[in-house]
Amino acid sequence: MERWVLLHKGAKFEELSEKFHISKQLVSLIRNRNVIGEEAMEKYLHGTISDLYDGMLLKDMNRAIDILTEKIADKKKIRVIGDYDIDGVNATYILLEGLEGLGAEVDYDIPNRMTDGYGLSNELIERAASAGVDTILTCDNGIAARKEIAYAKELGMTVIVTDHHAMEEEVPCKILLHPFLMGYRFETLSGAGVALTVARALKMDTKDHVVFACVAAIADVMELRQETRAIVQLGLQYLKEGACMPIQLLVKERFPKWDENLIAFQVVPKLNTTGRLADMANANNTVRYLLSGNMQQIQHVAEQIKQLNEKRKTMSDQMVQVARTLVRPEYRFQLLFHDSFHEGMAGLVAGKLSEELQMPVMIAAKREQMFKGSIRSLDLLDLTTFFDDCRTSLSAYGGHKAAAGIGFPCENKQIIQDYVNTRMKSMHFNPEKIYKAIRVQPNEINIAEVESLSLLGPFGNGFEEPVFYLNDVSVQGCRQLGNNEHVKWQINDSIEAMYFRCGSAYERLHDKQQLNFIGNLRINNFMGRKKVNIFVEEAY
Numbered sequence: 001m002e003r004w005v006l007l008h009k010g011a012k013f014e015e016l017s018e019k020f021h022i023s024k025q026l027v028s029l030i031r032n033r034n035v036i037g038e039e040a041m042e043k044y045l046h047g048t049i050s051d052l053y054d055g056m057l058l059k060d061m062n063r064a065i066d067i068l069t070e071k072i073a074d075k076k077k078i079r080v081i082g083d084y085d086i087d088g089v090n091a092t093y094i095l096l097e098g099l100e101g102l103g104a105e106v107d108y109d110i111p112n113r114m115t116d117g118y119g120l121s122n123e124l125i126e127r128a129a130s131a132g133v134d135t136i137l138t139c140d141n142g143i144a145a146r147k148e149i150a151y152a153k154e155l156g157m158t159v160i161v162t163d164h165h166a167m168e169e170e171v172p173c174k175i176l177l178h179p180f181l182m183g184y185r186f187e188t189l190s191g192a193g194v195a196l197t198v199a200r201a202l203k204m205d206t207k208d209h210v211v212f213a214c215v216a217a218i219a220d221v222m223e224l225r226q227e228t229r230a231i232v233q234l235g236l237q238y239l240k241e242g243a244c245m246p247i248q249l250l251v252k253e254r255f256p257k258w259d260e261n262l263i264a265f266q267v268v269p270k271l272n273t274t275g276r277l278a279d280m281a282n283a284n285n286t287v288r289y290l291l292s293g294n295m296q297q298i299q300h301v302a303e304q305i306k307q308l309n310e311k312r313k314t315m316s317d318q319m320v321q322v323a324r325t326l327v328r329p330e331y332r333f334q335l336l337f338h339d340s341f342h343e344g345m346a347g348l349v350a351g352k353l354s355e356e357l358q359m360p361v362m363i364a365a366k367r368e369q370m371f372k373g374s375i376r377s378l379d380l381l382d383l384t385t386f387f388d389d390c391r392t393s394l395s396a397y398g399g400h401k402a403a404a405g406i407g408f409p410c411e412n413k414q415i416i417q418d419y420v421n422t423r424m425k426s427m428h429f430n431p432e433k434i435y436k437a438i439r440v441q442p443n444e445i446n447i448a449e450v451e452s453l454s455l456l457g458p459f460g461n462g463f464e465e466p467v468f469y470l471n472d473v474s475v476q477g478c479r480q481l482g483n484n485e486h487v488k489w490q491i492n493d494s495i496e497a498m499y500f501r502c503g504s505a506y507e508r509l510h511d512k513q514q515l516n517f518i519g520n521l522r523i524n525n526f527m528g529r530k531k532v533n534i535f536v537e538e539a540y
Helices: 014-018 024-031 038-045 059-074 088-099 124-129 146-154 190-201 208-220 225-239 258-274 283-291 295-326 344-356 390-393 410-425 447-456 505-509
Strands: 002-006 077-081 103-109 137-138 159-160 176-177 334-339 362-367 371-375 395-400 403-409 434-439 467-474 478-483 485-493 495-501 514-526 529-540
Touching: 014 024, 014 038, 024 038, 024 447, 059 077, 059 137, 059 159, 059 176, 059 434, 077 088, 077 124, 077 371, 088 103, 088 137, 088 190, 088 208, 088 283, 103 124, 103 283, 124 146, 137 190, 146 159, 159 190, 159 485, 176 190, 190 225, 208 225, 208 258, 208 295, 258 283, 258 295, 258 344, 283 295, 295 334, 295 344, 334 344, 334 410, 344 362, 344 371, 344 403, 371 410, 390 410, 403 410, 447 514, 447 529, 467 529, 478 505, 485 505, 495 514
Parallel strands: 002 434, 077 103, 077 137, 137 159, 159 176, 334 362, 434 467, 495 529
Antiparallel strands: 362 371, 371 403, 395 403, 467 514, 478 485, 485 495, 514 529
């Protein structure tokens, strides 16, 4: 059973309510997020470009800009080497366009997931050398490529690394720009967030760059605080103003209501598709799409991306079905292998199953004599260190605390399985959720108040949507929806409760007349009629 705690922190509610023209309840919710003082509340509610910090104040940024400026003046060839996911693609675009604006001789290369693998490799370096590249500028990769960077230096190239993945040891590059070295304000930046900081230091940033960094932060589920929150807030503002046509054309609605959910569910899957389906598409083409100034070409490629994404959805649904049949409930860390698995879908499927099972999941696809896969841990395990004692059995490994990529020879499969099962015997984690909830009753809920909750956004990792606790609520009726996967309760004429993918909840609760709900409050606007929906996290 999930548990909840009530939140209530003190502040001058009436005074702040009058100053910012918002309700006292909204002031209370903002205060509960540790926003203290009028200046902080002003930034929280009305962020502007001036809220982004000056990148030139950061460690080694001056040196990086001096080197790039010198290379541009000397007509030296620069190559941006990115990654095939959204963060890497968007970071590549930001750096490429910023350098082009300064007159740099610059191109880019994004590795193919299937043939090149992740990150900086000797093959990518040799491709750069054969093209006469003088300077390699990485984005969203490079932090773990010590040997490859040393090889590039042997070939006479300068290497500047911009990355945000976990740092393990010293990197032998000319300059390293990394959130962990930038200070508290910048420590949650994505790869594209670091790239934006470089573009701003070059004084070549645009509104589109902010939008792409915003999309990347949402895609990589970065913590929404400090610089990253400001980037996402600004990016959404610019999208509402009509900026960034390549992103505008990826959504279904003609007049979209831009928020973090629209980006997460409609933009992110589409932009990630070309990197995932590397045997059918090329992430380098995604960069060309973002760079195109031709509206007809942008519209054409946007439709191609949408069609490819539909194929991706079908493939991932089929893969999830197969993966579910392989689950062994006696194990607390699921290691799932199947010949039909597609490497590009591994992260999606691992994420979905880890949510369903509330445990770490690895999905591994076989190609030739290697397994390549993805792991998702729901923060139950720290994946940056979990495999430390078997690194010699791995051919590739890297990522974040809750998400990682992994590769190993097929002959080492049993070694990896034994290692994980042995480690899990000594691991103790509790998947129980603790909700920080605000108690409210149906008669205290109205449409205007719920609509005003949007002022608290954007929401995301570390800055979650407010959770409310409704105690002993009388329900008028209950029915199943969507092939019986979801349940809907009618509370009164203007309030409904929706419980998506709720398992056995209907059998447990359908005959109850009084229920407790924990969840988010949102507005459902159907056929011109607005209702308050409780998006249920837990009902009992």
